[in-house]
Amino acid sequence: xxxxxxxxxxxxxxxxxxxxxxSLKERVRLQNSGLYDKIFIMIAxxxxxxxNAEHPEKVRENILExxxxxxxxxxxxxxxxxxxxxxxxxxxxLTFYYMNLVTVSRVQRNPTVKSEIQMRNFEASIPVGFFxxxxxxxxxxxxxxxxxxxxxxxxxxMLEQCKEIVHKFNTVYGDxxxxxxxxxxxxxxxxxxxxxxxxxxxxxxxxxxxxxxxxPDEIKRKIMSMFTDPNHLAVSDPGTVEGNPVFTYLDAxxxxxxxxxxxxxxxxxxxLKDHYRRGGLGDVKIKKFLNNVIxxxxxxxxxxxxxxxKRIPEVCEILRHGSETAQMAAARTLHDxxxxxxxxxxxxxxxxxxxxxxxx
Numbered sequence: 275x276x277x278x279x280x281x282x283x284x285x286x287x288x289x290x291x292x293x294x295x296x297s298l299k300e301r302v303r304l305q306n307s308g309l310y311d312k313i314f315i316m317i318a319x320x321x322x323x324x325x326n327a328e329h330p331e332k333v334r335e336n337i338l339e340x341x342x343x344x345x346x347x348x349x350x351x352x353x354x355x356x357x358x359x360x361x362x363x364x365x366x367x368l369t370f371y372y373m374n375l376v377t378v379s380r381v382q383r384n385p386t387v388k389s390e391i392q393m394r395n396f397e398a399s400i401p402v403g404f405f406x407x408x409x410x411x412x413x414x415x416x417x418x419x420x421x422x423x424x425x426x427x428x429x430x431x432m433l434e435q436c437k438e439i440v441h442k443f444n445t446v447y448g449d450x451x452x453x454x455x456x457x458x459x460x461x462x463x464x465x466x467x468x469x470x471x472x473x474x475x476x477x478x479x480x481x482x483x484x485x486x487x488x489x490p491d492e493i494k495r496k497i498m499s500m501f502t503d504p505n506h507l508a509v510s511d512p513g514t515v516e517g518n519p520v521f522t523y524l525d526a527x528x529x530x531x532x533x534x535x536x537x538x539x540x541x542x543x544x545x546l547k548d549h550y551r552r553g554g555l556g557d558v559k560i561k562k563f564l565n566n567v568i569x570x571x572x573x574x575x576x577x578x579x580x581x582x583x584k585r586i587p588e589v590c591e592i593l594r595h596g597s598e599t600a601q602m603a604a605a606r607t608l609h610d611x612x613x614x615x616x617x618x619x620x621x622x623x624x625x626x627x628x629x630x631x632x633x634x
Contacts, residue, residue, distance in 0.1 A: 279304060280420035280454070282316030282359070285336035286326065289343040290483035291568070292467040292476035294575075295526045296426035300459055302348040304424060313354040314418045314600055315344060317593075320360045321410060324403035341589050343486050346579030351592045357600035358593055359414065364604035368413035368611060369406070375442045376409055376435070384408050386431045412436040416451045417604040424457040427466050428475070447614040451607075467526055468519045472501030484568070486575050493572065497565045502557045509556040515547045520560050527567050536566040 281301055283289060289298065305313055317340050322333045337358060344356060359365060381387060387408060391400055403410075411432050415423060416439075423433060433456045440451045466475060469482025476483050484496050502520050506513040515521045530542050540546045546563075549555045582589055612618040619625050 275421070275452075276311040276419070277309060277422065278418055278420045278452075279310050279313040279422050279424065279457075280316065280415050280418045281314075281424045282318045282414070283340055284318045284322040285333055285340045286322050287336055287478040288339045288485045288487050290476055290478070290485045291523075291527075291572075292426075292483065293343075294347065294486060295467055296459060297424045298344075298347045298349075300424045300457065301354075304422075304457070305348075305350060305353050310422070312418070312603075314420070314603070315349060315354050315356045316359050316414060316600075317341065317357070318359045318414070320365070321407050323360075324401055324407055324410075327401065327403070337593075338586065338589060339487075341593060342579050342582050345582045345589065345592075346486060346575045348575075348578070351596065355596045355599050356592060357596040361597035362417070362601050362604050364601065364608040365410070365413050365417055367608060368417055368604075369410045371611065371615065372409050372412055372439050372443070373406065375439055375446070380435070380438075381405060381408060384431050384435055386428060389428075408432050408435045409439070412439045415454050416440060417607050418600070419452040419603075419607060420454045421452060422457050423454050427458060430456055430458075443611075443614075447611075450610050450614040468522055470496050470500045470519065472519050486572060487579055488572075489576075490569055493568060494565050497568065498558075498561050500561060500564075502560075506550075506557060510553050512553040513550040513555070513557075515550055520557070520564055521547065521550075523564055524560075524567065527564075527571050529567075532563075532567050532570065537563045 279301070281297060283293060301313075301315065304310060317337055319333050319337060322336075323330060326332050341356060345351075349356065387405065390404075408431075412435065415433075415436050423429075425433070433454060437453050440453045443451050469476045469480055470484065471480070471482040473480060473482055484493055488496070500520055500523075503514045503518050505511065524543055524546075528543050533540050533542060533546075537546070540549070546555075546560070550560065609618070613621070616622070
């Protein structure tokens with residue numbers, strides 16, 4: 275069986291470092307590993323419209339921004355198929371069929387849906403399209419027969435619901451769809467990077483992000499304003515590392531070699547943490563070190579992004595070609611789904627022949 279990846283992002287804004295450590299970095303690693311036969315990376319504009327239907331310009335404006343972030347991070351269009359979700363009508367049809375396999379109460383129990391509804395203050399005014407987006411995600415994944423989905427920890431409930439849909443479809447109609455597995459980051463700090471304000475999740479809507487395309491001065495300003503241990507009031511005070519966003523970011527981004535260049539009095543991150551716990555180490559010094567680390571990590575991404583910004587027509591062509599390739603793959607799956615459901619009337623000669631025999 276082919277090994278296939280499907281992953282993607284909603285184009286509601288530029289991508290940030292949470293996206294990078296949560297899945298983008300892993301996508302690039304998997305893309306370059308040679309272990310996968312096909313890699314599909316989706317710009318999920320249709321999903322973005324489920325809670326931006328009255329502001330489609332927001333989605334439209336950010337499709338190229340997301341594409342530039344992908345290319346800046348090292349997604350290679352020669353190795354990965356980058357496509358726009360709404361250009362693949364087969365995904366909508368698959369979603370419609372899968373809706374019959376899921377109950378309303380099951381969608382309501384989905385933790386990701388519940389938290390997103392609360393965050394957006396939807397309550398009883400939740401759009402049906404947004405409510406059903408776990409089913410839409412299942413269509414996205416299964417349309418390409420994906421075996422692996424690189425994603426952050428917050429997407430695990432969505433993958434579980436997708437697997438339930440696959441199991442139900444295959445049980446009712448016969449083995450047709452592939453059951454996917456989630457690929458989580460190896461580094462636990464990357465599972466869900468907090469916002470710079472200490473909130474549990476980095477979110478564009480909360481304005482607590484460091485964007486991949488931020489200029490160096492903006493990155494430094496955000497890092498120096500980061501939330502730390504609220505009880506670490508003086509340099510001499512013992513500090514708490516656990517749950518401290520500055521150290522969470524260091525866990526996610528720091529490599530041992532950065533110490534020799536930026537903080538040579540420490541050998542590694544464990545030494546730095548021990549000193550902070552004992553007291554005698556100020557937040558400003560740690561933030562300056564974190565700034566150097568993140569600047570080093572993001573500089574090549576920003577440089578590649580700038581290069582692609584000068585080649586926008588080529589970026590558009592990458593998206594057009596990728597969407598055509600993705601549609602052909604999704605069409606094959608939809609053909610198999612229709613056949614399994616026995617709704618391929620004009621391709622199934624027995625449908626007509628049985629009626630003819632019955633009439634004789």
